[in-house]
Amino acid sequence: ITLRELANAYRTLANEGQGSELKLRLDQKAAQPVRVFDKSTALIVSHILSDREARSATFGLENPLSTRFWTAVKTGTSKDMRDNWCLGYSEKYTVGVWVGNFSGEPMKNVSGVSGAAPVWLEIMNALHTGRPSHPPRLPAGVTAARVSFHQDLEPPREDLFLKGTEPVSPVRPDTNYQKPRIIYPAPDTLISLDPEIPEDLQRVLFQFQPPTHPCEWVLNDRKPGSADPLFLWRPERGKFVLSIVDRENRVIDSVEFSVK
Structure with missing residues (x-):
């Protein structure tokens, strides 16, 4: 092309x-x-x-x-x-x-x-020297709606949706107990650093569910300093073992992944 x-x-x-x-x-x-x-x-x-x-x-x-x-x-x-x-x-x-x-x-x-x-x-x-540029007007099939997150995992914001697909209410986790597990990265994930983005600005998402359970992250036997269910880690090249542990430092779930 x-x-x-x-x-x-x-x-x-x-x-x-x-x-x-x-x-x-x-x-x-x-x-x-x-x-x-x-x-x-x-x-x-x-x-x-x-x-x-x-x-x-x-x-x-x-x-x-x-x-x-x-x-x-x-x-x-x-x-x-x-x-x-x-x-x-x-x-x-x-x-x-x-x-x-x-x-x-x-x-x-x-x-x-x-x-x-x-x-x-x-x-x-x-x-555009002396010439403005304005965003396009919303057509009939698009609507603006407020997006909010359960337990304020992210700040609420307004976004655009095709009519009929906008969120009605925040997603809430199941009230029944579930053993926490790592959602991302998946086991044996191979992550490649993006050559287009400066390495010090790149991040890898760590996520476990359900977010209501108190856990801490452990990466290669080191705690990266976060107990949040969503954590952005500055990647390093190598092989890693990522775990979540409870308050007594007992391993609840663990995955292996690599960064190249």
């Missing part, structure tokens, strides 16, 4: 799910648009790609994907960092950027967020 084809696919999302051939000359007649996605689907995807807060855990709030105006954007990095791209759109413009060697030779430590994204940001800023 070419950069032009990929940019046109993102342009389809920007145009509320309607796609058409690109018009490359002023004297060229514009092609008739064709419905590819319904408006609701396109809006939900645009909402996901424009979520600055969701990216902040990985890239921080200030990064080459953060604009002062509304945009939806995605980066990608090929295997062995051979090349990378950044595609995104605003209310008015769709911009695609490819960075790589024409020979196909891998680059060194250059990912989508450090290679193509800064170029994309500079182009977008130039295009």
Whole structure:
């Protein structure tokens, strides 16, 4: 697939799910648009790609994907960092950027967020000098709803849903006793560090259920300093044994996993 084809696919999302051939000359007649996605689907995807807060855990709030105006954007990095791209759109413009060697030779430590994204940001800023960009209006099939979590595991927030799929009430754990067990990582999981994300910003989720049982995490005979049922661990390369123990340090459940 070419950069032009990929940019046109993102342009389809920007145009509320309607796609058409690109018009490359002023004297060229514009092609008739064709419905590819319904408006609701396109809006939900645009909402996901424009979520600055969701990216902040990985890239921080200030990064080459953060604009002062509304945009939806995605980066990608090929295997062995051979090349990378950044595609995104605003209310008015769709911009695609490819960075790589024409020979196909891998680059060194250059990912989508450090290679193509800064170029994309500079182009977008130039295009929007004195020109605002507003988020799309919600179509009839999409609704905004408040999302809350039992026992305040996460702060409540508002999110977008296809009508009929929005949450009605917080999910509550079963009141019957269940022996706690590790949900993630699963036994013998192999976790690969993402070359696109700085290692000091990467995290691996540890989770046990039910969350009402008092337990502590133990990783290779060391306690990482958390008794929360959801714990974000800064990964290290190697083989690990992860356990949960009760107040008497008795092992309740244990899994082995590796990081490379």
